Amino acid sequence: MKKNIHLSVLLIVLLIVSCKQDVKKVVVEEKATETSAEPDKKKPLSPHTSTMAMIGDAHIHIDYSSPGVRNRIIFGGLLAYDQLWQAGAHMATWIETNKDLIIDGKMLPAGKYGFFTIPSKEEWTIIFNSNWDQHGKDEYEEKDDVLRFKVKPIISDEVTEHLEYQVNKINDNEGAISLSWEKVSIKFNFKVNQ
Template sequence: MSRYISISIVFGLLLITSCKEKKTEPLPEQPKETTTPEPPKKVLSPHTSTMTMIGDAHIHIDYSSPGVRDRIIFGGLLAYDQVWQAGAHMATWIETNKDLVINNKILPAGKYGFFTIPSKEEWTIVFNSNWNQHGKDEYDEKEDVVRFKVRPVISDEVTEHLEYQINKVNEKEGTISLSWEKVSIKFNFKVNQ
């Protein structure tokens, strides 16, 4: 019996010893992962549009607006005497729900690719039936609907981003202008009644 008591005591001591709280050293604090959120990327040629009503004619211009970003644009980035999609990425397009008279020519109601051929002395303005194309990749002069020339105006002020404006002159007439870098062009149109 004393043997059982001795075993019970030994067993009890073992049990008590194993149940004692173990002191452990705290783990070293792990460095927290810090991620700096990246600022949103600035769109270099934001997509934009302008539109207006001249009488009951709705005129809409849709384009991507590239920036100058300290570059020489006309005669530099854009070579003179070459077709330009008059914007960035996809060709700029113009849509009208009424026939327009531009430079004594009828532009029927519809949607058109808007192209220019810049040069130092004069620009060629082009309304092309193929409005849905990347840049000037598919430009074909045979698809031109209206084509005419205008003189550019040179300014001392820089227009950083390409900008189109449609301005109402009266209920039957308006102007369309394009400005970028130090150059602007403008032409008149009439709503064909």
């Protein structure tokens, strides 16, 4: 009889302990389900961004999506040489100026422009196109180019992970626009037309 009581007590204790562990397991599983039910808040692969600066009275604004290198060969790989590129991801990159600019000895009238490039190993073609509101280069037409000129790329040992534009002031009348991505940078100066 005593054996049966001890055995019964032991079974009851084991049952209680087992139930408590099952309850804990259920609570943990419910919390895990609640957490995974939240929307995925991953950072976009090509975040939309912009840069701007005042050079004298000129307000220069660049709007673009900034793709990452993500262990890829970009120029001459992902982006073939000698092919038109919208100089960003998704929508075409655009540049807006409220003042006429002189770039490469040519006038760029105040306005908003699609910014395109044709990268190559030795030199890049820089293009300001009147059609600024387009997906990628889907609607690009050369006849809409307002300004074209060439620059030499600068090759670095360091990798710029995400495409980055900068507008830098040289003085009250001059500035520089640069693009850097992977191990390549390009840069060109401009003057505000007085």
